[in-house]
Amino acid sequence: MKKMARADSWGYNNGRGKWCSYKRTTLLICSINIVIALFVLHSLYTSLCIYSINDSQTVVNYTPDQIRKMEESNRIRKAFEPIELIRLVKEMKQQFLKEESRIELPKQLKQKLLDEILERLRGLRADANVTEQREAVESWRKEKLEEANQITPRRTLNSTVPPGEAGMLARALDSGWSQLSEDIGLWIPVEFHNKEHDDKPEGAADEEEEILPGRQLPPECNAELHSDYDGIAVKWGLTHHKESAYDCCQACLDHARSAQLGENKCNIWVYCPSETGCYSPDIYEHKHTECWLKYAEKPKLNFKDRYPEWYRDSHPNVPVIVPWASGVTSA
Secondary structure (H helix, E strand, C coil), X not given: CHHHHHXXXXXXXXXXXXXXXXXXXXXXXXXXXXXXXXXXXXXXXXXXXXXXXXXXXXXXCCCHHHHHHHHHHHHHHHHCCCHHHHHHHXXXXXXXXXXXXXXXXXXXXXXXXXXXXXXHHHCCCCCCCHHHHHHHHXXXXXXXXXXXXXXXXXXXXXXCCCHHHHXXXXXXXXXXXXXXXXXXXXXXXXXXXXXXXXXCXXXXXXXCCCCCCCCCXXXXXXXXXXXXXXXXXXXXXXXXXXXXXXXXXXXXXXXXXXXXXXXXXXXXXXXXXXXXXXXXXXXXXXXXXXXXXXXEEEEEEEEECECCHHHHHHCCCCCCECCCEEEECCC
C-alpha cells in the first residue's frame, strides 16, 4: 500500500511540474505583453487619425469686425517699426563684416609693391595716356597675382615676397585690389577735357588777383593757382614740406640741377597753400605746406580751377575749388 501511495504521489508531482514549468510561464507572459502592446498601438493610431481629420475639417470664420481689428493692429505695428534703426544696424553690420575681412599687408611689403608699380609706369613712353597707364598697372597686378599663387614654402621662385605672406598678398591683389590701391596711395586720374566758359556778366569787375603767400615766384616756376598737375613723384610730398610755394618751386629747380644721369629730373612742383589742407582722391590727409616734386615729359593737368560737377557727384567730400598751386618749370 505504501508503494502504491508513493507512486501516485510521484506521478501527481511530476505532472504538476510539467504543467507549471518556467518555459510555459515565460511564453504566457510574453503573449500577454504582445497583446497589450498591440492594443496600445491601435489606440494611438486611432487617436491620431481622428485628430488629423478633426483638425483638417476645422475652419475659423472671423467676423468683419475681427478682420478690421487685425488689419488695424498690423498697420499700427508696422507704423511703429524702428525702420531707421534697423537700417543703421544693417549698415553697421556690413561695416563690421567689411573691417573683419580687410586684408592688412605689412608696411614694408606695401612699399615694395608701390615701388614696382612706379617702376612699371616709368617704363611707359612719356606721352602715355591714362588708359595706357591703367593697362600697365593691370598687367603688373595680374603678373604679381600669378607669382604670389605659385609661391610655396618649398618654391619661392626667387621672389621678394616671403612665402608666409604670399597667400595674403594673392587675396589682396585679387578680391582686395581696390582696398590695396587706396592703402598704397595709387590713383590714376580720369582723363577728361575741360572747356573754359566765359560766363561772367557783362560789366562785372574783375576779381582781385589772388596772391600766393611768401616770396614772389620767379618766371621759370610758371606758377598756376588752383591747379594740380599729374606726373611721376620724385619727392614724396607727405614727408616733404616747404614754408612757401617759392621754396617748393626752388626745391624742384635744385633737384633738376643735382639729379644723377638716368634719373628723372623734377619739372613739376605741386604745393598746398591752404591752412586747412588740400583734397586729393587717396587715403592720405594732405596738410598745409606739402610740396610734391614730379616729373613728366609732357605734363598734364589733373584738375584746374574747379572740380567738375560730375566728379563732385561721385566724390561727396570734394571741394568746389581746387586748393593746390602748381607749375611746370621752364628752366
